[in-house]
Amino acid sequence: MCSMSPVTFTSPALPVYPDDLPRLNRGVQEVNRRIILHIDMDSFYASVEMQRRPELSSKPVVIGADPKQGKGRGVVSTCSYEARAFGIRSAMPISQAFVLCPHAVFLPPDFPAYVQASAVVMEILRSYGFPTEQVSIDEAFLDLSSLGHFASAQSLADEIKAVIRARLGLSSSIGIAPGRAVAKIASDFRKPDGLTVVTPPALQDFLAPLPVRTIPGVGKKAEAMLFEMGIRTIGDLARQDIQGLIGRFGRSAVALHQLAHGIDESGIVDGQETKSISRETTFDTDTDDVDLIVSTLDSLIRSVCGNLAEEQLRFRTLTIKIRYPGFITRNRSRSMSHYSGDAEPVRLLAHSLFREEYDGRKVRLIGIRLSSFEKKDTCQATLPL
Numbered sequence: 001m002c003s004m005s006p007v008t009f010t011s012p013a014l015p016v017y018p019d020d021l022p023r024l025n026r027g028v029q030e031v032n033r034r035i036i037l038h039i040d041m042d043s044f045y046a047s048v049e050m051q052r053r054p055e056l057s058s059k060p061v062v063i064g065a066d067p068k069q070g071k072g073r074g075v076v077s078t079c080s081y082e083a084r085a086f087g088i089r090s091a092m093p094i095s096q097a098f099v100l101c102p103h104a105v106f107l108p109p110d111f112p113a114y115v116q117a118s119a120v121v122m123e124i125l126r127s128y129g130f131p132t133e134q135v136s137i138d139e140a141f142l143d144l145s146s147l148g149h150f151a152s153a154q155s156l157a158d159e160i161k162a163v164i165r166a167r168l169g170l171s172s173s174i175g176i177a178p179g180r181a182v183a184k185i186a187s188d189f190r191k192p193d194g195l196t197v198v199t200p201p202a203l204q205d206f207l208a209p210l211p212v213r214t215i216p217g218v219g220k221k222a223e224a225m226l227f228e229m230g231i232r233t234i235g236d237l238a239r240q241d242i243q244g245l246i247g248r249f250g251r252s253a254v255a256l257h258q259l260a261h262g263i264d265e266s267g268i269v270d271g272q273e274t275k276s277i278s279r280e281t282t283f284d285t286d287t288d289d290v291d292l293i294v295s296t297l298d299s300l301i302r303s304v305c306g307n308l309a310e311e312q313l314r315f316r317t318l319t320i321k322i323r324y325p326g327f328i329t330r331n332r333s334r335s336m337s338h339y340s341g342d343a344e345p346v347r348l349l350a351h352s353l354f355r356e357e358y359d360g361r362k363v364r365l366i367g368i369r370l371s372s373f374e375k376k377d378t379c380q381a382t383l384p385l
């Protein structure tokens, strides 16, 4: 992985808003006091494998289902940047990945190893004492506002990257910005091993040329709708009349428009306590192949169970999420009468909820969430389901 020097955007152009958008003006003053850091590990599962097996270094490595010489079912979880050069991506059918790069090293996921590495990363992040919010297995936000200066935040980011590399041999990418969404966009701006700092005066110049798809939450469908309105970049979005956007997207357009102006009001939710453990996969192509959907679900189940064991938790409520084309999302939950920390109840319950909910249509996304937890050491022996 190549190393990149930090980039600081320091354009003096401050956003100017029409008089009828006082809320936006207020927002920019409030938000500019914040310094938010977003960190995301690079090709996480693949990097953990490559770190513990030096012979894999610089090779295309694909983590996911068994490709079975191109006949395998299931999807790619992730792959090394060397494999990405062949066009392989997360959530792509493993058979397609095999066609793109048959000589890649294909490995099954080892979730306990990834959960363990994640725990070390999060421990390092929390050790600095700033409000910290873990948002997935390999990413987190830190609120560094108390540092007062972006330059200090940048030095801390350098240190965090170095400490993670020294402890785990893994590279990460960091974005620092006055808001959460822009910090996330910035961490993805230069991957792998990136560090991108966007200071308040540079917000709009940084965002303007980026494709609308880089905004967290803007998926294929919203992107297509924006394209229809002639909006391709975040700059196009900022110039768009807010009323027209609300007419098309409803109230969510306000947050989108504010973000295009560099205003992002969401903060950090600090808290060690796990409220839910969830995983989901968006299929590369919508599919009604039940074997593929179920094997993907099984992979998600193994992943949440690894997390459950690592955090020493028992759960009581399981939710299955199925998204069909057209953003039609169905959730089905069931709570057990008792807590369980075992993998088998998760599998049985997830399969049963899937059978009840799935209507045979093509599926865009499958997900699973565990919630209602208690710590393992505080509860009685697991009852049968």
Ligand code: TTP
Residues within 6 Å of the ligand: 040, 041, 042, 043, 044, 045, 046, 076, 077, 078, 079, 090, 091, 137, 138, 191, 192, 280, 281, 282
């Ligand atoms: P990501 O951070 O999205 O991806 P990544 O860390 O592999 O690569 P990047 O350098 O682009 O950040 O996801 C973190 C891990 O979550 C990833 O290593 C594997 C897992 N994952 C899946 O299992 N399925 C998926 O569809 C995605 C996107 C991730």
Ligand code: MG
Residues within 6 Å of the ligand: 040, 041, 042, 043, 044, 138
């Ligand atoms: Mg990552």
